Amino acid sequence: MHAPRLCALAIAIGALALAAPAASSAADAQFTASLHPLNAEVAHAHTRGEAKLAEHDGMLTIDIQVHGAPANMEHWQHFHGFIDDQPAHCPTMANDANHDGYIDLIETEKVSGTTMVPFIAQPASMDVAHGHYPTADAKGDYHYTATVALKDLDAAFAKAFPDQRLDLAKRVIYIHGVPADTKLPATVASLGPIPAQVTLPIACGQIEMMAAEHQH
Numbered sequence: 484m485h486a487p488r489l490c491a492l493a494i495a496i497g498a499l500a501l502a503a504p505a506a507s508s509a510a511d512a513q514f515t516a517s518l519h520p521l522n523a524e525v526a527h528a529h530t531r532g533e534a535k536l537a538e539h540d541g542m543l544t545i546d547i548q549v550h551g552a553p554a555n556m557e558h559w560q561h562f563h564g565f566i567d568d569q570p571a572h573c574p575t576m577a578n579d580a581n582h583d584g585y586i587d588l589i590e591t592e593k594v595s596g597t598t599m600v601p602f603i604a605q606p607a608s609m610d611v612a613h614g615h616y617p618t619a620d621a622k623g624d625y626h627y628t629a630t631v632a633l634k635d636l637d638a639a640f641a642k643a644f645p646d647q648r649l650d651l652a653k654r655v656i657y658i659h660g661v662p663a664d665t666k667l668p669a670t671v672a673s674l675g676p677i678p679a680q681v682t683l684p685i686a687c688g689q690i691e692m693m694a695a696e697h698q699h
């Protein structure tokens with residue numbers, strides 16, 4: 484009576500061996516973004532950093548290391564992009580359409596598209612306005628990490644942006660925010676009722692997919 488059981492076990496092990504490598508390697512991908520300062524003079528901060536996004540076993544791990552941001556305050560951060568497949572880019576001073584010396588959030592839309600996914604404690608909540616964003620320390624540094632199930636994020640994204648996919652390689656990452664008491668001219672535009680000090684971009688980086696040979 485032992486032979487059939489062993490046989491079933493052997494089949495089960497065989498099936499696992501066949502299934503496991505395909506499931507773990509096919510969908511894995513890694514992305515990086517080098518964050519460069521924006522509005523550095525007016526923000527009095529040379530905000531820079533590095534973002535890493537890794538898809539593995541159905542999970543997306545996001546790791547964002549920021550240096551030199553305005554200190555002791557929360558910083559909004561998201562990826563932005565277009566809803567029509569167009570790749571997003573970071574702005575330059577050429578995008579200061581009203582020539583007031585600031586690249587405000589609204590002026591970034593032409594090259595970067597719209598605010599998409601917030602890098603908050605729970606990215607799949609898509610709660611841009613009320614999510615919990617990281618806070619820079621006294622040196623202006625912070626390290627944010629979050630892991631989210633790709634199926635949850637995909638579903639939340641498709642709900643917010645019908646017929647769209649995450650398409651990380653077509654997105655840019657933004658870090659925002661200068662101190663609430665920063666004097667900004669009325670020409671610096673923001674999103675609805677949100678103060679321009681909260682949304683002023685202070686760094687941007689284009690997300691790039693890492694070549695397979697550099698992945699581990």
Ligand SMILES: [Cu+2]
Nearest residue numbers: 560561598657
């Ligand atoms: Cu943003």
